[in-house]
Amino acid sequence: MVGAVIYALAINYFLIPNRIGEGGVTGLTAIGYYTLKISPALTNLVLNGILMLVGWRYLNRQTVYYSLWAVLWISIFLKIPVFMPYQTSQTLIAAVTGGVLMGISMGLIFRAGGTIAGSTILAKIVNRYLGIRNGSAMLFFDLSVAIPSAYVIGFQNMLLTVAELYVSAVVLNKFLDAVGAKRSVMVFSEHNQEIGQALSSQLGQGVTMLNATGFYRQRRQDVLYYICSQQNWTRVMPIIAAIDPEALVVTDQIRSVRGVNLSKL
Incomplete structure (x- = not known):
């Protein structure tokens, strides 16, 4: 209306x-x-x-x-x-x-x-x-x-x-x-377990851990994948930096996230 x-x-x-x-x-x-x-x-x-x-x-x-x-x-x-x-x-x-x-x-x-x-x-x-x-x-x-x-x-x-x-x-x-926009975050860190726990407890959203392998050293490492709203975005980076200031963080803006009604994408 x-x-x-x-x-x-x-x-x-x-x-x-x-x-x-x-x-x-x-x-x-x-x-x-x-x-x-x-x-x-x-x-x-x-x-x-x-x-x-x-x-x-x-x-x-x-x-x-x-x-x-x-x-x-x-x-x-x-x-x-x-x-x-x-x-x-x-x-x-x-x-x-x-x-x-x-x-x-x-x-x-x-x-x-x-x-x-x-x-x-x-x-x-x-x-x-x-x-x-x-x-x-x-x-x-x-x-x-x-x-x-x-x-x-x-x-x-x-x-x-x-x-x-x-x-x-x-x-x-x-x-x-x-x-409808969201932010996606990928974190490469030796402290991903702690970062994931902090994001989940402080922001109340799920966190995904991906199994990855570095090509050059063939070293296995967990990669943290997280999707958040624009409102929570300003809180994500300080949480990560407080645990591991040297973490490699890759972020991107995504237009829509749906887990139920995929047709709305």
């Missing part, structure tokens, strides 16, 4: 007042409003209802239900009267701001397990079966609507629409990476 509020604010307060389009179904709702004055809430509900039938075939039921919930609330919030819309001659500001808000709103809805239907339904399907990132797949489908919209909103506003879509895709990808 919070994502739906932000989404409606982006459309009603930044995009439509400055005659900036959008991609996918939202782009079609904007075109319908600009040309025939059809309510965006009505167009959003009808067209997304049709696309939800496609999602019913290819996505899990929970995603479909949450998407219906998001689409319903977006349509409701779009119907709320607009007070003090942001209109400016510097329309790039409106496009960038609208793109940031769109990316955040979709990130919130995606993290909750839903979509905003439209091109995000298609993006979820592509992500599930082809592994393409949600924001990138959605940008492709959105551009297929945004570029032809130049015939309605003009070439300059079409370019602003493309800029807005790009910003929203980047923000969406960054948001999903940041919220």
Whole structure:
């Protein structure tokens, strides 16, 4: 619902007042409003209802239900009267701001397990079966609507629409990476048993010990493998350094960790 509020604010307060389009179904709702004055809430509900039938075939039921919930609330919030819309001659500001808000709103809805239907339904399907990132797949489908919209909103506003879509895709990808990101740590040390015990007891997470063999000396040694959240990351290195300041530590940022529902990867 919070994502739906932000989404409606982006459309009603930044995009439509400055005659900036959008991609996918939202782009079609904007075109319908600009040309025939059809309510965006009505167009959003009808067209997304049709696309939800496609999602019913290819996505899990929970995603479909949450998407219906998001689409319903977006349509409701779009119907709320607009007070003090942001209109400016510097329309790039409106496009960038609208793109940031769109990316955040979709990130919130995606993290909750839903979509905003439209091109995000298609993006979820592509992500599930082809592994393409949600924001990138959605940008492709959105551009297929945004570029032809130049015939309605003009070439300059079409370019602003493309800029807005790009910003929203980047923000969406960054948001999903940041919220779902984890840190992986590999530790090579003579004191891995003590380090593992300290990490497990102080941070309350499991630690894995791997059997490794150094190629040059053919020497067997345990390697500690640990996955932690971004919040715990600042506590990991001091724990390791306190036990073995000479330890070799290899770290990496990983996008997602799942041990139950692998489809969400």
